[in-house]
Amino acid sequence: MSLSPLVKGTSLPAPLPWSGLLALATAAFTAVLTELLPAGLLPRMAPALGVPEARIGFLVTAYAVASFAAAIPVTALVRGLPRRPVLMGALLGFAASNAVVALSSSYSVTVAARVLAGVMGGTLWAMLAGYGARMVPAERRGRAIAVVLAGITLALAAGVPAGTALAEAVGWRPAFGLLSLAGLGVLGWVRWRVPGFPGEARGGRLPVARVALLPGLPAVLSVTLFLLLGHQVMYTYVAPFSARSGFGRTGVVLLVFGAATVAGIWVTGLLVDRRPRLALLTALALCAGVMVVLGRWAGEPVVLLGAVALWGVAFGGAPTLIQTALVDASGPAAADVATSLQATVYNAGIAGGSLTGGLVLEGAGAGALPWTALPLLVAALAVVAGARRTAFPGRREHDQPTRHQHGLPG
Incomplete structure (x- = not known):
């Protein structure tokens, strides 16, 4: 996929790859909704799983702890793999986790599904911004990242309240089932519109x-x-x-x-x-x-x-x-x-x-x-x-430090 800073024959910047960036933003939206939805459903989930409401709150905690623990080691483990399959694997993990939550009558099984979702979340968050940055020329990088991360903001501002209202209307199990199907839809969108990128070459990886x-x-x-x-x-x-x-x-x-x-x-x-x-x-x-x-x-x-x-x-x-x-x-x-x-x-x-x-x-x-x-x-x-302006530059007209500037092989 060729990404030129300028539209051919003009001085206009190349347009953003909106479909791909919005797919990544929707992946972020789905991840945040998966993480936080149980918090709004404590009274409904607790009787069905036979535990106090506080134990349902631990479903959010289990996700957060797994995400915290997995982010660095899992990212390091898969950094050499092609990027799009890793991204799609994380989305598939979200879909599987939400499907298990929708069907499970066991609190222990539900916790295990939430731990899986947390591991997928740690993997996904490590990828999204960098993925969006690689889809555009350097001078459009900030705006591409803004589009991708807007999925988080929209999930917090509208997605979680809407998801909670949906669960109250149709039941919490159908809500998680629909969230699982939505995850599969995002997976297909990513496969269709998000370009593939190689992983890091073994000889060029920094510890x-x-x-x-x-x-x-x-x-x-x-x-x-x-x-x-x-x-x-x-x-x-x-x-x-x-x-x-x-x-x-x-x-x-x-x-x-x-x-x-x-x-x-x-x-x-x-x-x-x-x-x-x-x-x-x-x-x-x-x-x-x-x-x-x-x-x-x-x-x-x-x-x-x-x-x-x-x-x-x-x-x-x-x-x-x-x-x-x-x-x-x-x-x-x-x-x-x-x-x-x-x-x-x-x-x-x-x-x-x-x-x-x-x-x-x-x-x-x-x-x-x-x-x-x-x-x-x-x-x-x-x-x-x-801080030096190399950390927080005043303008973003040109590319920032490259692998060669960091002393890495090209």
Whole structure:
């Protein structure tokens, strides 16, 4: 498949391969829905499987732990294989897992199916952004990644609520059955419209530890960790914070945040290939500023919702900007391994931020949450501001570090 930066005979950029990128975005959408759907179905699934509701919550935990544990080793194991069959294998694993959940009457079997889905999730997340980046010329890479990662945002903002409503209308087993069929449909779409790419040649593979030390990678991973720590301190405990502020309608707060993240993805798509460094600095500064506003003036509903909307716009765009910087620093060929490292750091940030927020909530109360999140977000901002432009470039007009620049065989 030939990818030229310009349309022949014109000065216009080559059009994005929309069908293939949307297939990858739909794969991300399906993965997020698979991960989170049980959380909205606790009262319905528990009696059918003969366990308390809390045990159904562990189905989400089992997925997350398996994804965390599998991302690096599984990605390293399959990095030499052709990319499209690996991607299709992950989607087939999702479909099989959801089919088992739909049919199973055993809690143990259901947990095993969720562990399988988590392993597939760790594999999939390590591939998606790098795959999208390889489908376009370097100067369109950021926008391609934004399209792919938009599937995550849309799943959180609309997919999970819609999936929960569907399960309430037709039953949770049919809902998982339909999700399994949808996974097979995405698999066919990927086979039809997503190009195949070779795996990494054995002689040119960097060890995982050396990938982590490529120029720019430590800074990108640090920003990921600090951002997720700060974000989760606050986001995990939005409900008690909203109640303390006198606005107890948590659903409204989350709806505002979710809708704003969609807007953030759209804005980021316009800026990621033009001013990525400025866009990321602005997003992180907005996140930090929102914590100050929430810490001092959240008692006013208009201020609370306005701050949450700005937070959603900023956070909605930040992952795409960070992921683009990661792929630029690693180069598309090593992007799967680099992204597996980032996925592990991302999940560690989620776990650490949630734990920290819980301890703060118990010890100092909900009012201390924004002030706990603030220094973590400032740390993320400081890393970007202090990092070399090779890690977070000001513009993306030309390709970023290549295998030759990293001292790798071509």
